[in-house]
Amino acid sequence: MIIEWQKTGKPIDPANFFPFSRKTSVEIGFGKGDFIENYCKVYRDNLIGIEISEYSLRNAIKRLSKYNNIKILKSEAFFAIGHLFRKSTIDKIFIIFPDPWPKKRHYKKRFLNSEFFDRLAYVLKNRGKIFIITDEKVLAENINKILQKNQHFSLKKPPVKYIELAKNTKYGKKWRDYKKQFFIFYLVKVKGIKKYWDDILTGKRFDHILIEDFDLKKFIKKAKGVFIKDKSKFISFKNIYRGERNFILEFILKEETLLQNIFLKGEILEKKCVIKSLNPYNTIFTKGFFEIVNALSL
Numbered sequence: 583m584i585i586e587w588q589k590t591g592k593p594i595d596p597a598n599f600f601p602f603s604r605k606t607s608v609e610i611g612f613g614k615g616d617f618i619e620n621y622c623k624v625y626r627d628n629l630i631g632i633e634i635s636e637y638s639l640r641n642a643i644k645r646l647s648k649y650n651n652i653k654i655l656k657s658e659a660f661f662a663i664g665h666l667f668r669k670s671t672i673d674k675i676f677i678i679f680p681d682p683w684p685k686k687r688h689y690k691k692r693f694l695n696s697e698f699f700d701r702l703a704y705v706l707k708n709r710g711k712i713f714i715i716t717d718e719k720v721l722a723e724n725i726n727k728i729l730q731k732n733q734h735f736s737l738k739k740p741p742v743k744y745i746e747l748a749k750n751t752k753y754g755k756k757w758r759d760y761k762k763q764f765f766i767f768y769l770v771k772v773k774g775i776k777k778y779w780d781d782i783l784t785g786k787r788f789d790h791i792l793i794e795d796f797d798l799k800k801f802i803k804k805a806k807g808v809f810i811k812d813k814s815k816f817i818s819f820k821n822i823y824r825g826e827r828n829f830i831l832e833f834i835l836k837e838e839t840l841l842q843n844i845f846l847k848g849e850i851l852e853k854k855c856v857i858k859s860l861n862p863y864n865t866i867f868t869k870g871f872f873e874i875v876n877a878l879s880l
């Protein structure tokens with residue numbers, strides 16, 4: 583039931599992980615799994631739950647594995663929405679009682695920021711929906727501020743059934759007992775983002791570079807000289823870590839808002855050198871990545 587995105591190559595089309603062609607809905611931060619299970623009993627969508635906490639994941643896997651229309655994606659939400667999903671592949675996104683981080687000093691921990699809403703507009707299908715419920719006034723005010731500037735969504739009346747399902751969760755029940763106010767947002771995507779990650783993702787995998795007649799000194803000079811700065815990207819050599827017959831190169835690669843440290847490992851075999859990605863499952867093989875590969879291969 584786990585989507586092994588580290589092994590499938592990115593970005594993913596969630597529909598490929600389910601046997602039935604149905605609506606694709608995602609819950610971000612499903613915790614104990616109350617909402618996703620409640621929802622699954624009413625709607626037959628293909629469901630993906632995203633969660634970062636190991637503890638929640640372990641419990642939810644036990645609890646949810648009996649449903650063949652629920653898959654779990656273990657990831658941080660901002661990363662998942664920004665980098666793991668293909669454009670326009672999700673019908674509905676649910677964010678049910680997200681961690682509020684109300685204090686100013688915790689602002690950076692709130693993933694529900696303005697860029698996140700742009701990322702949601704990218705992965706949602708046209709007329710795709712977002713349902714958010716929170717009991718935290720500061721968070722709701724912040725979402726309102728973001729939405730005033732965001733052109734991609736229009737606010738609509740939330741379905742009564744979604745509210746009912748959300749209130750019937752651990753936090754929903756708790757805040758109801760405390761008589762707390764609920765703030766609910768139901769957004770419909772009315773305008774897509776044309777130019778976003780499409781411009782930098784290649785969908786290609788990288789296997790290796792083979793260099794014949796390898797000269798380590800010359801190669802290090804070449805690697806240290808890798809520096810590309812243009813409108814959309816910044817690439818720079820950062821470090822080399824050397825062993826007897828091998829080395830690791832580190833590059834900084836920034837494209838739009840995607841920042842990666844690229845690690846390439848070289849093995850020297852007599853007069854040849856083979857260079858591979860040190861962490862292929864965590865590397866996103868973007869256009870910038872292949873510019874580094876080209877610069878080293880020339």
Ligand SMILES: C[S@@+](CC[C@H](N)C(=O)[O-])C[C@H]1O[C@@H](n2cnc3c(N)ncnc32)[C@H](O)[C@@H]1O
Nearest residue numbers: 611612613633634635658659678679680681751
């Ligand atoms: C307050 S709980 C709500 C759980 C669930 N939605 C419910 O209503 O029962 C928030 C959940 O979001 C998860 N979470 C917080 N920040 C996250 C992030 N950046 N990425 C993925 N999950 C996150 C937490 O681990 C936690 O399980």
